[in-house]
Amino acid sequence: MANVITIEDPADPRLADFRDLSTADRRPDRPGGRGLVIAEGVVVVERLLASPYPVRALLGVARRIEALADRLAPLDVPAYVATAEVMAEVVGFHLNRGVLASADRAVLPSATELAASSRRLAVLEGVGDHENLGSLFRNAAALGLDGLLLGPGCSDPLYRRSVRVSMGHVLRVPFATLDEWPGGLNMLRDKGFTIAALTPRASAVPLAEAGLGEGGAALLLGSEGPGLTEEAIEAADVVVRIPMSGQVDSLNVATAAAIAFYELGVGRNHDTSRKTDPTADAAR
Amino acid sequence: MANVITIEDPADPRLADFRDLSTADRRPDRPGGRGLVIAEGVVVVERLLASPYPVRALLGVARRIEALADRLAPLDVPAYVATAEVMAEVVGFHLNRGVLASADRAVLPSATELAASSRRLAVLEGVGDHENLGSLFRNAAALGLDGLLLGPGCSDPLYRRSVRVSMGHVLRVPFATLDEWPGGLNMLRDKGFTIAALTPRASAVPLAEAGLGEGGAALLLGSEGPGLTEEAIEAADVVVRIPMSGQVDSLNVATAAAIAFYELGVGRNHDTSRKTDPTADAAR
Numbered sequence: 001m002a003n004v005i006t007i008e009d010p011a012d013p014r015l016a017d018f019r020d021l022s023t024a025d026r027r028p029d030r031p032g033g034r035g036l037v038i039a040e041g042v043v044v045v046e047r048l049l050a051s052p053y054p055v056r057a058l059l060g061v062a063r064r065i066e067a068l069a070d071r072l073a074p075l076d077v078p079a080y081v082a083t084a085e086v087m088a089e090v091v092g093f094h095l096n097r098g099v100l101a102s103a104d105r106a107v108l109p110s111a112t113e114l115a116a117s118s119r120r121l122a123v124l125e126g127v128g129d130h131e132n133l134g135s136l137f138r139n140a141a142a143l144g145l146d147g148l149l150l151g152p153g154c155s156d157p158l159y160r161r162s163v164r165v166s167m168g169h170v171l172r173v174p175f176a177t178l179d180e181w182p183g184g185l186n187m188l189r190d191k192g193f194t195i196a197a198l199t200p201r202a203s204a205v206p207l208a209e210a211g212l213g214e215g216g217a218a219l220l221l222g223s224e225g226p227g228l229t230e231e232a233i234e235a236a237d238v239v240v241r242i243p244m245s246g247q248v249d250s251l252n253v254a255t256a257a258a259i260a261f262y263e264l265g266v267g268r269n270h271d272t273s274r275k276t277d278p279t280a281d282a283a284r
Numbered sequence: 285m286a287n288v289i290t291i292e293d294p295a296d297p298r299l300a301d302f303r304d305l306s307t308a309d310r311r312p313d314r315p316g317g318r319g320l321v322i323a324e325g326v327v328v329v330e331r332l333l334a335s336p337y338p339v340r341a342l343l344g345v346a347r348r349i350e351a352l353a354d355r356l357a358p359l360d361v362p363a364y365v366a367t368a369e370v371m372a373e374v375v376g377f378h379l380n381r382g383v384l385a386s387a388d389r390a391v392l393p394s395a396t397e398l399a400a401s402s403r404r405l406a407v408l409e410g411v412g413d414h415e416n417l418g419s420l421f422r423n424a425a426a427l428g429l430d431g432l433l434l435g436p437g438c439s440d441p442l443y444r445r446s447v448r449v450s451m452g453h454v455l456r457v458p459f460a461t462l463d464e465w466p467g468g469l470n471m472l473r474d475k476g477f478t479i480a481a482l483t484p485r486a487s488a489v490p491l492a493e494a495g496l497g498e499g500g501a502a503l504l505l506g507s508e509g510p511g512l513t514e515e516a517i518e519a520a521d522v523v524v525r526i527p528m529s530g531q532v533d534s535l536n537v538a539t540a541a542a543i544a545f546y547e548l549g550v551g552r553n554h555d556t557s558r559k560t561d562p563t564a565d566a567a568r
Contacts, residue, residue: 259546
């Protein structure tokens, strides 16, 4: 493992990536103006090391850096070792997870490129909450979505809190922005996707009856409060809902999405009694 | 609407229920030693007012108390009106939601009573995280579970944070404690429940193939880290899993539960093509 460097002075300029971490997302000094990608904790740092994002540096207590030795062996990046006290002084708060890594942003695929290599996508509109966004990526990863498209009003998935809540899956699940809205959805339709808008409306089709697992599907998801805009709903091929018990208005958006991902992704397609498209698994 | 009382002095002893709210859960002075039930915000307060919990008092800014006027009309409880500043001084922090209500605890049903009136139950083991517990109740309410049974190691669902995260559904969805563990599960089996343990193990049966929607079902759920104990898994009739994409270990427990609730509850039973028990809906 190359470049393990012990640091004793919290003011050491080599730690600039990790300084005042709670405001690091607002730094204006990166391409795109949105700060570095920061991973926290062994599991998320491992996902960063396995990702396409160019790793810049690590900072951790000795025990955590050692735990990552195998993953660090092939990398030519500095791994700074410090005490928990020095780390706390650098980042500005006590860090339970004991290890951090920084990376530069990578070039995102275009929406068209992502669609070309995907069969199951989520398309988000107005998902501004960083925790919900992180949970959506975690759930997409677990349930076999191929990627996420970010429509208007979505937050930055590489914001530190989203990275953490996603358990690092924002670094693994491809995403792209869909700039033209809702016109950009036509591109998906042209590529053979059925566009399904998820809403709590009683007039919508129950999710299980929409046959979404059977072909390319793009699931439109809105924010937790207002939901999808009318224009997004009108642009969809089918409007679907999760049947709910009488008095309850709605689930958290990431939870509702998980149910829909289950229905259209790997969850239900393992139920061979329902599989109507024998090529579905082969295409994955 | 009875008993609207304007309060100007934050030290007014009539506001004792709401004082230092961040530590109120640890008050030793209530039956069970676990504090009052506190509801925050109009939606949750409305759910408290509609619940079996005996309401003691409300405290809110004028606008919020007015918004609840219809619900308060039939109640003989004090509704204290104060400014946001006075409220902040009483509760110890600034309260965005602008209205609170307090209630006494109610006698819980026994596990046997709850089972007798239920067809679909979740049984929790070691769910100590208050947010996960609150989310589990919210998801259970939305997806038509009849109740929750709390095995060993679970937190108090009436803790303030759980009440809030559940959106007040801990006050609506019945729950009981299952004291004998895992022996108490035999009672459920005797009442005709199929006991299904949810784990991420590859050897488990995919959820969709277990036929859980077709009869009485009790779903065993463990905590997010360690999951269910071996003894709980061995006590189950069937061990089920949510099929997941290759590299991902697991979902958040409340999210995994939501998918399972969907599969066995009202979500999938709206799919008439799969309904094999024509009495299922009639029994609800």
